[in-house]
Amino acid sequence: MNDPQIWWYISRASALIAWALMTLSVVWGILLSTRIMRRIDNPGWLRDLHSYLGGMTLIMVALHMVTLMLDGFLRYSLTEVLVPFAKDYRPVPVALGILAFYILLAVQGSSLLIARLPRKFWKVVHYASYATLILVSLHAGWASSKDAGSLWYKILAIALIGSATIAVVIRVVTRGRTGRAPTAAAWTHKSGIIPSVAPVAAGGPLMPATRTMVVASTSQAADGVLAIRLVPLGSDGSGGGALPVWYPGAHITLSLPNGFQRQYSLCGDPAERDHFDIAVLKTRHSEGGSEFIHANLAPGMTLQVSGPLNHFELEPASDYLFIAGGIGITPIKAMIESLPERRHWRLLYAGRSRTTMAFLEELLQRYPDRITVHAADEQDAALDIASLVVDTQAQVYCCGPESLMSSTAALVPAAQMHSERFVAVERTSNVSAQVIDVTCRKSKKEFVVGADQSILEAMELNGIPVLGSCRKGVCGTCEVRVVEGEPVHLDSVMPDAEKDSLRVMYPCVSRAVGKELVLDV
Structure with missing residues (x-):
C-alpha cells in the first residue's frame, strides 16, 4: 500500500468490474426471460446466478465509491460520493454514476422484497436496470478520459455495450412469445393438482390473468385419467398465440360450464409455449369437477382458464429424488421435463396398477434407467420408502396420497422434503372460534x-x-x-x-x- 496511486487503481478496477457484472446480470436476466437458457440448467439455479451477479455488482460499486474517498488525489468526501453535483470534477458524468448507483440499489432492494411488493411495482423498478446500464456506460466513458482513449478500453466498451444491445433486441423480438413470468405456486387436490398461490404481494390477493382457451385434444393417459391439451383462443376463433412463461409445479384454474372451478398442475414441457397440458383423474366420489370433465370435455370446447400460478417450484440442486403416487405424477413429470440431461435424478412411481399410472410408458421409454415402478397388483410386499430414502442427500419431491407423503416426510429431513397434498390435513386450534x-x-x-x-x-x-x-x-x-x-x-x-x-x-x-x-x- 506504499504506492500513492493504489486506491486509484483499485477504484478504476472495481468500476470496470462493476460495469461488466452489471452487463452480465442484465443480459442473463434477459436470456432467462426469453427461456433461451432453458436447456442449460434448471431455472432455479439460473435465477440464483442472476441475483448473484446483481449483488456482486453492488459490492463492486460500493468498493469503487469507498476507494474514491481513500484516493489522495481526487479526495472525494462522503457527500461528494453520494450527492450529485457536489464536486466540481466532471460534475455531469459523476452525477450520472451516482444516479445509476441509487437505481441499482432500488433494483436490488426490490428483488429482496419481491414477496412483499406489488408485482407491477416490482417489474417497473426492475426494468429500471436498463436505464442503469445506460447511465453506467455514459459515466464510464465520460468520467475517465485517460482510459476512454485506450484500445483495451474501447474493446471492453464495445463488447459490453454490444452484448447488452443484442440481448435487448432479442428480448424485444421474443417478447410476444414469452409472456409473463409466473408469480405463484402449487399444491394438490383430489382428481388432479390443486395448487396454492405463492406469497402474495403487498397489493393484496393475487388475481391471476384469465384467458379463453380451446380444448385442442383429449386422450386417455391411463385408465381413468384424461390428458387434455389447451391452446389459447385465436382472433379467428381457432387456437393460436403465445402463453405466459411457467415453471414446473405451476397450475392453472379451469372455470367449468357447470359452475365449478378446479385447479390442475401443468404436466407438459415448460419450454413449449403454445399450449397447456393437464391430466385429470376421474375420482370415485367426484364433487362435480372430474366427472364433468370426463363426461363432457371435447375438442373445440372453450374454457376460461386463469394462471399459471406456482408454489411447488423446483429448487436448484445437484441431485433429486422424485416420488409420485397415482395422479401425483403430473407436477413431477413437468419437473423431469425441465431438467438438463446431465442432472442426476431418480423417480419412484407408485400406483394401483400399470394401466392406471398416467404417462408411465412414455416415461419408461425415455428414462428406463432412472425410474422404479411399484405397481401394487404386481407386488407381494408393501412399498418400502425407507430403503429408498435412507441416507439420501437428494432433494426429495413427493406428490400423491396423504399416506405416501406422510410416510416419506417422516423419513426425510425437513430441509430436503418438498411435497404437495391432495386433501387438507385435519387441524385444530386451542383458540375457540369467536366474532x-x-x-x-x-x-x-x-x-x-x-x-x-x-x-x-x-x-x-x-x-x-x-x-x-x-x-x-x-x-x-x-x-x-x-x-x-x-x-x-x-x-x-x-x-x-x-x-x-x-x-x-x-x-x-x-x-x-x-x-x-x-x-x-
Whole structure:
C-alpha cells in the first residue's frame, strides 16, 4: 500500500468490474426471460446466478465509491460520493454514476422484497436496470478520459455495450412469445393438482390473468385419467398465440360450464409455449369437477382458464429424488421435463396398477434407467420408502396420497422434503372460534365475521376482491396479506412459520387470535 496511486487503481478496477457484472446480470436476466437458457440448467439455479451477479455488482460499486474517498488525489468526501453535483470534477458524468448507483440499489432492494411488493411495482423498478446500464456506460466513458482513449478500453466498451444491445433486441423480438413470468405456486387436490398461490404481494390477493382457451385434444393417459391439451383462443376463433412463461409445479384454474372451478398442475414441457397440458383423474366420489370433465370435455370446447400460478417450484440442486403416487405424477413429470440431461435424478412411481399410472410408458421409454415402478397388483410386499430414502442427500419431491407423503416426510429431513397434498390435513386450534372485526384496508371496508362464519365468506358478502376455490385450506387461492392482528393458521398450504414470515393467511379456514384483523386487500 506504499504506492500513492493504489486506491486509484483499485477504484478504476472495481468500476470496470462493476460495469461488466452489471452487463452480465442484465443480459442473463434477459436470456432467462426469453427461456433461451432453458436447456442449460434448471431455472432455479439460473435465477440464483442472476441475483448473484446483481449483488456482486453492488459490492463492486460500493468498493469503487469507498476507494474514491481513500484516493489522495481526487479526495472525494462522503457527500461528494453520494450527492450529485457536489464536486466540481466532471460534475455531469459523476452525477450520472451516482444516479445509476441509487437505481441499482432500488433494483436490488426490490428483488429482496419481491414477496412483499406489488408485482407491477416490482417489474417497473426492475426494468429500471436498463436505464442503469445506460447511465453506467455514459459515466464510464465520460468520467475517465485517460482510459476512454485506450484500445483495451474501447474493446471492453464495445463488447459490453454490444452484448447488452443484442440481448435487448432479442428480448424485444421474443417478447410476444414469452409472456409473463409466473408469480405463484402449487399444491394438490383430489382428481388432479390443486395448487396454492405463492406469497402474495403487498397489493393484496393475487388475481391471476384469465384467458379463453380451446380444448385442442383429449386422450386417455391411463385408465381413468384424461390428458387434455389447451391452446389459447385465436382472433379467428381457432387456437393460436403465445402463453405466459411457467415453471414446473405451476397450475392453472379451469372455470367449468357447470359452475365449478378446479385447479390442475401443468404436466407438459415448460419450454413449449403454445399450449397447456393437464391430466385429470376421474375420482370415485367426484364433487362435480372430474366427472364433468370426463363426461363432457371435447375438442373445440372453450374454457376460461386463469394462471399459471406456482408454489411447488423446483429448487436448484445437484441431485433429486422424485416420488409420485397415482395422479401425483403430473407436477413431477413437468419437473423431469425441465431438467438438463446431465442432472442426476431418480423417480419412484407408485400406483394401483400399470394401466392406471398416467404417462408411465412414455416415461419408461425415455428414462428406463432412472425410474422404479411399484405397481401394487404386481407386488407381494408393501412399498418400502425407507430403503429408498435412507441416507439420501437428494432433494426429495413427493406428490400423491396423504399416506405416501406422510410416510416419506417422516423419513426425510425437513430441509430436503418438498411435497404437495391432495386433501387438507385435519387441524385444530386451542383458540375457540369467536366474532372477529375485519378491516380490509385497500377496499376501505369494515365488517364483522361471525363465530360460525368463514372470513372468506364474509369478504365475499362485502364485495372484497378475493378469489376462493377449494374452501378447505388446501389450494391457497384465497391468500391475503395480514397488516395487523395474529392469524390462527388452520390450512395445509405451507408451513405456519413461513406464512408468519410472509405475513399471509388463508381466510377460507383460518381465524385470528384476537378480535381484530386488518388485511391488505
